[in-house]
Amino acid sequence: MSFINYSSREINCKIVYYGPGLCGKTTNLQYIYANTNANAKGKMISLATETERTLFFDFLPLSLGEIRGFKTRFHLYTVPGQVFYDASRKLILKGVDGVVFVADSQIERMEANIESVENLRINLSEQGYDLDKIPYVIQYNKRDLPNAAPLEELQNLLNPRQIPHFEAVAPKGDGVYDTLKAIARLILTELKRGT
Amino acid sequence: MTTQMVMYDEEFQQISTICERLGREANAKVVFLVDKNGQLIASVGATENIDTTSLASLTAGNIAATGGLAKLIGEKEFSILFHEGERDNLHISIVGGRVILVVIFDNRSSLGLVRLRVKKASDELNKIFDALLKKVQVPGAGSPFAEITDDDIDNLFSE
Numbered sequence: 351m352s353f354i355n356y357s358s359r360e361i362n363c364k365i366v367y368y369g370p371g372l373c374g375k376t377t378n379l380q381y382i383y384a385n386t387n388a389n390a391k392g393k394m395i396s397l398a399t400e401t402e403r404t405l406f407f408d409f410l411p412l413s414l415g416e417i418r419g420f421k422t423r424f425h426l427y428t429v430p431g432q433v434f435y436d437a438s439r440k441l442i443l444k445g446v447d448g449v450v451f452v453a454d455s456q457i458e459r460m461e462a463n464i465e466s467v468e469n470l471r472i473n474l475s476e477q478g479y480d481l482d483k484i485p486y487v488i489q490y491n492k493r494d495l496p497n498a499a500p501l502e503e504l505q506n507l508l509n510p511r512q513i514p515h516f517e518a519v520a521p522k523g524d525g526v527y528d529t530l531k532a533i534a535r536l537i538l539t540e541l542k543r544g545t
Numbered sequence: 546m547t548t549q550m551v552m553y554d555e556e557f558q559q560i561s562t563i564c565e566r567l568g569r570e571a572n573a574k575v576v577f578l579v580d581k582n583g584q585l586i587a588s589v590g591a592t593e594n595i596d597t598t599s600l601a602s603l604t605a606g607n608i609a610a611t612g613g614l615a616k617l618i619g620e621k622e623f624s625i626l627f628h629e630g631e632r633d634n635l636h637i638s639i640v641g642g643r644v645i646l647v648v649i650f651d652n653r654s655s656l657g658l659v660r661l662r663v664k665k666a667s668d669e670l671n672k673i674f675d676a677l678l679k680k681v682q683v684p685g686a687g688s689p690f691a692e693i694t695d696d697d698i699d700n701l702f703s704e
Contacts, residue, residue, distance in 0.1 A: 353550040353584040354690075357557035361690070362584045392598045397606070406606060409583075411598045415701045417693055422701065425583060425602065441609035445582030531702050538698050541690040 351445045352541060360421045363537050364445055365530075368470050369452035370462035371403070371431035374491040377520040378452060379410045379426055382530060385523060386412060404430040407442050414534060424534055431466070440473045448485035448537040449474075450529055452520075453508055455490050455498035463508055485536035488515040489529045494522075550580050551681045556673055557587065563669050564589045571662035572654035574633065577647040578640075578670070579604050586644060600647070604637060608645050627656065638663055641671035 353362040367375040376396065383394040392411035399405050408428040413421060429439040451470065453463045471481045490504050501517065509515055514532050518525030564576040568590045575590035577597070583605035588597050612622045622642075628635040636648040636659045646667060648659050 351549055351582060353552070353580060353582070353586075355552040355557075355586075357552050357554045364582060393596050395599055395603065406610070409599070409602045409606075411602075417690070417697050417701060420690075437613050438610070441606070441613055444609060445580075535698055535702065538690070538693070538701075539695075542693050542698075543691075 352447050352537070354420075358421075359419055360423055361417075361541070362423045362425060363447040363534075363541075364425045364427065365448050365450060365533055365537070366443060366446045367426065367428040367450045367452055368439075368466065369431055369491075370454055370459060370466040371433070373431060373452045373454040373459070373463075373466075374518075374520040375428035375431060375452050376402075376404055376408050378450075378489070378491075378518075378526050378529070379408050379428055381520055381523045381526045382412070382426070383410055385527075390414070403432065404428055405435075406430065406438050417538070422534075422538070424537075426530075433465070436469065436473070439469070440476060443473055443477050443479075446474075446477075446479070446484070447540070448487075448533045449481075450533050451486070451488045451508070452518075453488060453490050453504060455492045455504060456495055457497050457499045460499060460507060463504075467508055482511065485533060485540050486513055487529060487532045487536065488513060489518045489525060490515060491518045491520050491525075493517045493524070494519045549681060550582075550584070551677070552586060553677070553680070556677050559673050560587050560670065561589060563666050563673075567648070567662055567666040571648060571650065571659045573648045573650040573659065575647075575649040577601065577604070577645075577649075579645045579647060581605055581608065581643065581645060590649075604645055604647055608637065608639065625660075636660070636663060638667065640667045641674055643674055644670070646670065 367378055369375050390413045395409040397406035410426040412424045427442050429442045474481050488509050492498060516525040516529045520526055564587055568576040575592055577588045578586040579601040580586055583602040585597050585601035611626060615622045624639045626637040633649055633651050638646050640646050650659055
């Protein structure tokens with residue numbers, strides 16, 4: 351839930367990157383962190399295991415500029431993708447304003463993608479959110495891999511509602527900012543509507 | 546779902562005054578107020594060398610994780626957390642089930658003193674947040690973003 355601060359003229363919003371294990375959620379944040387001006391970003395925090403798997407979350411605060419005299423700040427979070435970290439995933443969804451689902455394009459990860467979207471829907475509804483109503487975009491990551499499934503197939507399986515989707519190669523940054531801009535735009539549009 | 550958090554100048558001043566007094570009376574180094582979603586609401590004291598945004602996010606994560614643990618053993622939540630360090634200590638408490646009050650203190654203070662002062666400050670903060678919540682729920686209190694245009698949003702991404 352966004353936080354509007356009239357006193358400091360700021361609006362804070364929370365974006366969560368969701369998806370199956372090793373799909374590239376943390377890589378998205380790392381790319382954004384490495385390629386954003388120092389004055390527009392805060393410190394990136396990764397609560398990860400020794401093998402660099404996300405244990406609890408990654409966190410990256412970003413400033414996108416001003417709208418009508420209000421500074422817009424976005425807090426980017428990732429969830430741990432591995433199935434058994436479900437309790438942690440639920441906690442991170444608290445107060446979310448928008449979700450990016452990062453799908454792993456590799457054919458052999460299709461089942462994991464589907465399972466993760468289902469899990470997202472369930473965990474959101476436990477917090478009182480409806481995946482069909484909140485700002486939501488899909489990123490098809492790892493498009494450069496030879497075993498990537500055709501876009502059409504991914505769309506059929508993961509995006510029945512035809513929400514905005516982006517093809518990405520996160521380590522190179524392809525599609526990373528497009529995805530971020532799209533979700534930020536949807537969140538601001540939702541705020542404008544005054545939810 | 547949680548209610549939209551809005552902070553106005555008037556309440557912000559009241560909250561800051563209470564936090565400043567708490568810092569003084571508890572001999573604390575820093576006092577923070579954070580909402581449960583990890584957004585920093587107010588901070589007073591020696592904050593120059595502290596990354597307040599990260600602190601807010603991690604505190605909320607900490608409270609969320611501890612809350613999850615509490616539910617597993619049949620508790621509603623753990624309303625107070627205490628982390629003891631070599632030099633500095635963290636006292637974290639939940640105010641009115643909504644916001645998180647963080648006090649950083651060293652050996653110039655004590656856990657007992659901090660707990661005592663936090664309790665008093667929490668009651669006062671709770672009243673302000675109650676009033677704030679009512680204010681937000683008044684119809685027409687609307688978001689300042691109701692008037693933004695698609696162009697405003699486009700401009701944000703133009704560069």
